[in-house]
Amino acid sequence: MLTIEDLSKTYADGTQALSGIGLDVPAGEIVALIGGSGCGKTTLLRLVAGLDRASAGTIRLDGEPIAAPHPGVGLVFQEPRxxxxxxxxxxxxxxxxxxxxxxxxxxxxxxxxxxxxxxxxxxxxxxxxxxxxxxxxxxxxxxxxPRVLLLDEPFSALDAFTRRDLHGHLLALWAETRPTVLIVTHDVGEAVALADRAVVMRPKPGRLDDAVALPLPRPRDPAAPQSEAATRTILAALDRSLRPAEAAPVNANWW
Known part of the structure; x- marks a missing residue:
């Protein structure tokens, strides 16, 4: 189990990248992190990878704290490196x-x-x-x-045909050992194709806004009614996440 509790990150210049992130990811689950620019998706991945330190909160893998690169955590970047x-x-x-x-x-x-x-x-x-x-x-x-595999938009620079081909290779390898996977993506179709759950993030500061379960059988057909319905649900959640947060109601008896 990957457990993230009340995680926050504030940079030296005062920029608050993440606030109060809480997320439990059971072993073997694939979770897609999706959201608009500036919502802290890559920052969250770097914290889980142990490449940066949180300002508050904890990250644990099977109860063991992660605060530095961990042998049980693998990382794939946007570029091959x-x-x-x-x-x-x-x-x-x-x-x-x-x-x-x-x-x-x-x-x-x-x-x-x-x-x-x-x-x-x-x-x-x-x-x-x-x-x-x-x-x-x-x-x-x-x-x-690895027990946990982190992928930071690994297919974003590729054409659609190559991207879909790599989805198949990724899932074939995942099926053999079933590590926990966190994948950052801007592509809703990619989230539906790969993930068991899509977690939608809200920006400024980055925080979790919604989660959409994706209990679809694999392999998945993007044109299937279930896939299209899941895509619409995630798009609606994304739309809500990009709207300004509603102000708290004013108490008329505040004085």
Whole structure:
């Protein structure tokens, strides 16, 4: 269980990025964080990854506090961030140095096969397309068997066809070990395609505004009535989140 309790983040210049975030994510659930610009989605992901410190509140993984990078938490960025001096296989194996060589090779080979890049194991990152590079970064994240996987808009720079293809590869890897997944996205269709729950955030400061359950069978057809209904529900929640918060009613007897 990933547990986030009363989490807030205020930067040195006084900007309050997050306020009072509370979220429980059971093991194996995929949660999409969605909201307008400036609502703190990436900030929240960085805090869960241990890359930044919260101003208040706690993050726990199975009861263990997270305040620094944690071996049980993997992260995939918007850009692949591959190491150019390592081959595809070398990039996927990065971080597995403590494993016996045979196990390391077996894990890497399996992960590359699952993302459709087995034949590219010996190639260099510069020889791959953008979509192929992102497949390598996804394989690298899964090969370490994380308990929690964080994805920060990993498909936003890709065309629609490549994005949908990568959704399939991501879900295939997830189905094997079922880590908890938090994915930041601006794409409502992506949230419906991947997530078990979409959490809508409100900006300035970032806080949770609504949650939409997505109990749809996989694989999901975006044109299916259930998917279209879920899309409309999330869009309506997003619309509400972007409106100014209603002022509290004035007590006529305040004096």
């Amino acid at each position: 591959l190491l150019p001096w390592l081959s595809v296989a070398g990039n996927v194996a990065f971080g597995l140095a403590d494993l016996p060589r045979a196990e390391r090779r077996a894990r890497v080979a399996h992960a590359l096969e699952r993302v459709g890049l087995a034949e590219h194991a010996g190639r260099w990152p510069r020889e791959l397309s953008g979509g192929q590079q992102q497949r390598v970064s996804i394989a690298r994240a899964f090969v370490a068997n």
